[in-house]
Amino acid sequence: MKRPPAPDRLSTLVGIVLLAVMLFPVYWMVNASLQPAGNLLRAGWFPRHPDFGGYATALHDQGRNLVTSLVVALGSVVLSLALAAPAAYALAQFRLRGTRLMLFGVLVTQMVPGIVVANALYGAYTDLGLLNSRLGLVLADSTAGVPFSILLLHAFLRGVPREIVEAARVDGAGRLRVLWSVVLPVSRNALITAGLFTFLFSWSDFLFAVTLNTTDTVRPVTVGIYEYIGAHTNQWNALMATAVLASLPASVLLVLAQRHVTAGVTGGAVR
Amino acid sequence: MRRAGSLRRPRLPERVTRWLFLLPALAYLLLFFGYPLVENVVMSFRQYSASTFYTGEAPFAGLRNYAEVLPSDLFREAVLTTVLFTVGSLVGQFVIGLALALFFQRRFPLNGVLRSLLLLPWLLPLVVSGTTWRWMLDTDTGVVDRALRDLHVVSSGVPWLTGTSEALVSVILVNIWVGIPFNTAILYGGLQAVPAHLYEAAKLDGAGPVASFRHVTWPLLRPVAGVVLVLGVVYTVKVLDIILVVTGGGPADATQTLATRSYALSFQQFDFGRGAALGNVLILLSLVLALVHLRAGRRALDSRGVVR
Amino acid sequence: MRSAAISARRRFTALAGTVALALTAAGCGGGTGSASADGKVTSITALDYYTDTAEHAQWGARLTACGKRAGVTVEHRSVPGASLVPQVLRQASSRTLPDLLMLDNPDLQQIAQTGALTPLDAYGVDAGGYAEGIRSAGTYRGKVYGLAPTVSTVALFYNKDMLAEAGVAVPRTWAELKKAAAELTRPGRYGMAVDANATFEGTWQFLPFLWSNGGDETRLDAPQAAQALQLWVDLVRSGSMSQSVLNWTQADVHDQFVAGRTAMMVNGPWRISELDKAATLHWGVAPLPVREAGQTVVTPLGGEVWTVPQNSSKARQKKAAQVLACLNDSRSMLALARQYHTVPSRTAVASRYAREVPSMAAFVRSVERARARTGRLGVKWPRAATGIYTAVQAALTGEQTPREALRHAQRIATGS
Numbered sequence: 001m002k003r004p005p006a007p008d009r010l011s012t013l014v015g016i017v018l019l020a021v022m023l024f025p026v027y028w029m030v031n032a033s034l035q036p037a038g039n040l041l042r043a044g045w046f047p048r049h050p051d052f053g054g055y056a057t058a059l060h061d062q063g064r065n066l067v068t069s070l071v072v073a074l075g076s077v078v079l080s081l082a083l084a085a086p087a088a089y090a091l092a093q094f095r096l097r098g099t100r101l102m103l104f105g106v107l108v109t110q111m112v113p114g115i116v117v118a119n120a121l122y123g124a125y126t127d128l129g130l131l132n133s134r135l136g137l138v139l140a141d142s143t144a145g146v147p148f149s150i151l152l153l154h155a156f157l158r159g160v161p162r163e164i165v166e167a168a169r170v171d172g173a174g175r176l177r178v179l180w181s182v183v184l185p186v187s188r189n190a191l192i193t194a195g196l197f198t199f200l201f202s203w204s205d206f207l208f209a210v211t212l213n214t215t216d217t218v219r220p221v222t223v224g225i226y227e228y229i230g231a232h233t234n235q236w237n238a239l240m241a242t243a244v245l246a247s248l249p250a251s252v253l254l255v256l257a258q259r260h261v262t263a264g265v266t267g268g269a270v271r
Numbered sequence: 272m273r274r275a276g277s278l279r280r281p282r283l284p285e286r287v288t289r290w291l292f293l294l295p296a297l298a299y300l301l302l303f304f305g306y307p308l309v310e311n312v313v314m315s316f317r318q319y320s321a322s323t324f325y326t327g328e329a330p331f332a333g334l335r336n337y338a339e340v341l342p343s344d345l346f347r348e349a350v351l352t353t354v355l356f357t358v359g360s361l362v363g364q365f366v367i368g369l370a371l372a373l374f375f376q377r378r379f380p381l382n383g384v385l386r387s388l389l390l391l392p393w394l395l396p397l398v399v400s401g402t403t404w405r406w407m408l409d410t411d412t413g414v415v416d417r418a419l420r421d422l423h424v425v426s427s428g429v430p431w432l433t434g435t436s437e438a439l440v441s442v443i444l445v446n447i448w449v450g451i452p453f454n455t456a457i458l459y460g461g462l463q464a465v466p467a468h469l470y471e472a473a474k475l476d477g478a479g480p481v482a483s484f485r486h487v488t489w490p491l492l493r494p495v496a497g498v499v500l501v502l503g504v505v506y507t508v509k510v511l512d513i514i515l516v517v518t519g520g521g522p523a524d525a526t527q528t529l530a531t532r533s534y535a536l537s538f539q540q541f542d543f544g545r546g547a548a549l550g551n552v553l554i555l556l557s558l559v560l561a562l563v564h565l566r567a568g569r570r571a572l573d574s575r576g577v578v579r
Numbered sequence: 580m581r582s583a584a585i586s587a588r589r590r591f592t593a594l595a596g597t598v599a600l601a602l603t604a605a606g607c608g609g610g611t612g613s614a615s616a617d618g619k620v621t622s623i624t625a626l627d628y629y630t631d632t633a634e635h636a637q638w639g640a641r642l643t644a645c646g647k648r649a650g651v652t653v654e655h656r657s658v659p660g661a662s663l664v665p666q667v668l669r670q671a672s673s674r675t676l677p678d679l680l681m682l683d684n685p686d687l688q689q690i691a692q693t694g695a696l697t698p699l700d701a702y703g704v705d706a707g708g709y710a711e712g713i714r715s716a717g718t719y720r721g722k723v724y725g726l727a728p729t730v731s732t733v734a735l736f737y738n739k740d741m742l743a744e745a746g747v748a749v750p751r752t753w754a755e756l757k758k759a760a761a762e763l764t765r766p767g768r769y770g771m772a773v774d775a776n777a778t779f780e781g782t783w784q785f786l787p788f789l790w791s792n793g794g795d796e797t798r799l800d801a802p803q804a805a806q807a808l809q810l811w812v813d814l815v816r817s818g819s820m821s822q823s824v825l826n827w828t829q830a831d832v833h834d835q836f837v838a839g840r841t842a843m844m845v846n847g848p849w850r851i852s853e854l855d856k857a858a859t860l861h862w863g864v865a866p867l868p869v870r871e872a873g874q875t876v877v878t879p880l881g882g883e884v885w886t887v888p889q890n891s892s893k894a895r896q897k898k899a900a901q902v903l904a905c906l907n908d909s910r911s912m913l914a915l916a917r918q919y920h921t922v923p924s925r926t927a928v929a930s931r932y933a934r935e936v937p938s939m940a941a942f943v944r945s946v947e948r949a950r951a952r953t954g955r956l957g958v959k960w961p962r963a964a965t966g967i968y969t970a971v972q973a974a975l976t977g978e979q980t981p982r983e984a985l986r987h988a989q990r991i992a993t994g995s
Binding site: 009016023025026028029084089091094102111112115117118119121124140146147203207210211226240243253254261262 | 392534554
Binding site for chain 2: 665668669671672689692693694695767777818821822823825826840969972973975976977978
């Protein structure tokens, strides 16, 4: 190593400007949400007199939908990890025949358009009584989380030394036991990443939410926002406040679990 | 003793237990990907109408759905729009993403923080981004046109959402905005993997930044770039949320893609037969691109090993 | 035959069995049933498109009042106008229809055709004395399926101050309209606004221009139709009307008018109560202009009919029918008419209303002449309506000339 380079402050400045440009829409959303109610046809550049009325309306109208989104997203995380973790473990450690083919199959699922899945599920759900149910939405939303988690966990578990597993096996632990008390603990980080992204996928889901629900019993916040457009034109502040609330999980996770988010993007690349 | 027991375990059940780990996920994937693929083909040969699900009647229609959908102008326009949307989005995302990735190659304070904050647009629900942009792009009251007018770039407002070409440009721009962070992150990862000594060698050979990019960076980045582009195609072809929220497919159907058409046919007009037919065309389009994917697939799998 | 569409789904059901076992434990249905155990109905659900905050509250109150008389509470929900029909079709297929359903009158026959609605004579609802237009719109194959408490139509609303300031008279012909709109246009303000959305609402606003000029939904490729569309194109091209009309709903148009961003608009009298709330706004209302002086204005008949959908519970249907009858009794008619400046749909009540509220007499007369959208085409109306808004969009964006656009519309309407 040569002499330590002087901190490149100019680049930092350029970086901040670039980021500001990229995040301007996010700022604008927050700004709009703080405008007073009424005819919001022209918002100022800054919320000089922040008005939280939009948030009150948003919470009143969309509070239930936010809870629905949360429940569905958490359900999807549980389901996806429960299905993906054993599968990824098997694919990574068991030297099964057809492993490559199966991984390829999982990769191919990424090509199936959501609208095709929704088309077919609509009929099936009608007959099974899964329309307008949280379970139905959890199952459908996991179409993003399951393949993603399998790929991500597989990539991680391939790197877990076989000796650790073998050692536990030799000690007499069954395969399930090994998965539970050896494999899962060492893959904590990968599990968090997979769960985190599955959460965001389900939270953001719009297609299944709008096609597999015909009443308002189970209405995630994405559909709530969509229905706001064209219905309450004079309540842009409430709409934008809802949008801000719907952005909270992504923003919070980005700040709190930065490392996992970055790992998920490079490792999984699903959307 | 337990050890002895486990050694004595017969081979067949052992193989069965191994498969039991895979079975639930496999069953799920078959139900939620395999079944829809098959069912869509079946549906596309039947005639659905508003009353189908009420009466349970969807008579066999042979190829009629395809015969009605494929020759129509709307179909041709939808294919063209889908291709334009996909190509436009990819080029924009990739070029800007690469530029940002190269920029973040530099060492400067706050680099890591800025890089991860950059991910925000990609993580937000698409409905949220779409709604915000829809409001920003309004011709008369939107902030984009207001800024352009104030800067004297344009004299009258650009009809972002009400002109047919402009609306397509708008949805592409929004989709680019959403995709930049992903491209930046992956390409940055690829750039980091380029050994530093190669740059130094190039520098010693008297190569400028452009030459060093052409001869060192690009050749080594190509596998990653391929993965990014192929994944990009696969994800962009089926985009629905953004278009539905920003333009609703309009004006005058200018932003209707195969995906939004299929949605409208199935869930607005309740013609699931034709909706499924279009869905199958969409899959076919993806499949053509999948031939490329197939070749890049292995690389994609390998590149996933980055997770720690 | 109970078709293979269903049997195909058995495959999914069979496949699902494998996974279902593991998951049913976590199952949670989305049930909403509200009939208590002894079968007594305590609450019913109602669906309409009155999403506007004030309107939603007012209708909620009315439904509650009528529900009280029938001994039930009413769970009231509103969805945006354009998504009501798709929503209803989806609910029909999943058998989750509300107990009481509001439909825009031209949609009734299409929905009745699917078998999702029940004829009202089964409940002994009094369907006598209704004006012919709205009665026919609520009837499918000789049976009455829907009744509207009040009817309405559209007119030209203008900002008196803006007209006075520009020295412009209220336009009566299209030429005057274009001239007035141009003279009223200022930076940040347009002269005119309509709803040219790619929805049936856009079609509804175009109809008075089409019909008053002698055009007809059965001959969209006729020159009279092209002239009407040319008028809208000219207004946008000259900058007197924002191109954003392509995305505006009637509610947006109203907001633009209230915010002073347009001097004139096409809208309905149900907006009047909201317009009156804007203290600084001095507005007037006039018949829509015609192409040449001497032509008669023909406007579409507006009005939402209430229906009782198919439902597994006869008891709930009966309660819903009671609420429906209550909404349609003369007292409700008069109250609603006063509230929204619409016209009671029973002729006897309407003439009483005209006597009591003289300012509405003109509307009562214009509604009498208003034309039902399903009058000519019946269940085929939605196709023509789709053709019309498609043509409006294509022409206003400049993709096609009005003539080309309407020729295409005619093909859509006839399904060729």
